[in-house]
Amino acid sequence: MTRATFHASGAGSAFDAPTVIRIKRDGGVLSDEAIDWVIDAYTHGRIADEQMSALLMAIFLRGMTGPEIARWTSAMVASGERFDFTDLRRDGRPLALVDKHSTGGVGDKITIPLVPVVMACGGAVPQAAGRGLGHTGGTLDKLESIPGFSAELTQAQIRRQLEEIGGAIFAAGELAPADRKMYALRDVTATVDSLPLIASSVMSKKIAEGTRALVLDTKVGSGAFLKTEAEARELARTMIDLGTAHGLVTRALLTDMHRPLGAAVGNAVEVAESVEVLAGGGPSDVVELTLALAAEMLDAAGIDGEDPADTLRDGSAMDAYRALINAQGGDPDASLPRGAHTETVTAPRSGTMGDLDAMAVGMAVWRLGAGRSAPGEQVQHGAGLRIHRRPGDPVAAGEPLFTLYTDTPERFEAAIAELDGGFSVGDTAPDRRPLIIDRVV
Ligand code: URA
Secondary structure, eight states, rough: OOOOOOOSSTTTSSHHHHHHHHHHHHTTTOOOHHHHHHHHHHHTOOOOOOHHHHHHHHHHHHOOOOHHHHHHHHHHHHTTBOOOOOOOEEEEEOOBBBEEOOOOOOSSOOHHHHHHHHHHHHHHHHEEOOOEEEOOOHHHHHHHTTTTTTOOOHHHHHHHHHHHHHEEEEETBBBSHHHHHHHHHHHHOOOOOOOHHHHHHHHHHHTTTTSSSSEEEEETTTTSOOOOOHHHHHHHHHHHHHHHHTEEEEEEEEOSSSSSSSSSSHHHHHHHHHHHTTTTTTOHHHHHHHHHHHHHHHHHHHHHOHHHHHHHHHHHHHHHHHHHHHHOOOOOSSOOOOOOOEEEEEEESSSEEEEOOHHHHHHHHHIIIIISSSTOOOOOTOEEEEEEETTTOOOOOOEEEEEEESSOGGGGHHHHHTTTTTTTSSOOOOOOOOEEEEEEO
16 A cells, blocks of 8 residues: 655645635545645644534545545555454464444443454454543543553564464554544544544454454444444445455444443443353343354354353453453453442332433533543543443332433533433333344345
8 A cells, every 4th residue: 555645735736725725615525636635635734623623524524435435544554554364363273353343332341352352262352442532431431440441552472462462452543543533523523423544444454464254343323423223234345345455354243222231331331241241141132242242243254153151151361351351451350440429310209111222312412521522631441321221121200210420520411411312100011122133245
């Protein structure tokens, strides 16, 4: 992959930011050269954040053609290194390199149990993971709530972990640095929920990280960035085509995100729930999705004869998790942080718990301090929420429905206001929804 070669900006360059912004603002199509120039110039600090914000908003509003998305993604990959782990061996054999990526959800801690399950089945997972984005949590923010854990790995360390234990979860660092900058900017400029920007963000990291096979967990529903099944299907198709064009075996599941996953949403609370799953327990939806994605990953990587469920029963996934956390400096036995202040939301009446809106829950947790509202802000690792009654459960008036945690109690009012209207207690159970909606290949 060649690097973009347009280094000048403003006077003397073939391009300048206001012209490129104007083309997209007015609904035009960006040329390959303009895309290469924008990504290179932004990566190297020759386009200001306010100019990139305007361009991202123009893309958000006007969209991109398929060829624009493909070129934008390739330029993002070319903005940094591309790892290659095909020379690595375990027991004399090439590694079965495979990863998954989610398009973002609420309570979506699946990576934390899933990576160890796949490691225990013989896969090798080089996962470049992200931080929280908008109302959704990020794997790195969650894992960094484990005392000592570091996601800042060198390539040498990733290689060693892949050979020795079969997995590494790391900050993208110099992989697709254009995405690192744009991801942080999108998070605070309301430009996250755009198909071209999600597809290029996800796929630039995944192409650069050196996996050979990839399963995309494409979320559908109120807590997803793209709400409808039609949009999610288009996103899945776009990402599969990008992956295939770059030589990755790529496929997707469409999965429900109208409701949060599991009963814990936040940073440390989600690690704790993941450990319950690894110990053979945990909420049934988290277990179901972990096992479905693991089966897809093993199939995509060509690993036969392994049942991922066995690894939760026999403790081998827990062993892999402990090895992974230890390898990255974390203490898997350390107690996890919890917000110093708690608040409980109780049932207004007796009845049956109605639907639970993933967006309302995600926003409540963001208000508690689990996410960011300014670039580079520290998240609260102990901020989060526990759900005590799931849709369809019987409820008695006055009993706790949610416990909220934060270190900054002045946040409770806004968080509870977000939850308001996001749940109900009524006389009938809500409709059942399939968690796994479809498989796209
Ligand atoms: N995950 C990403 O890496 N990027 C997005 O834009 C959304 C989810």
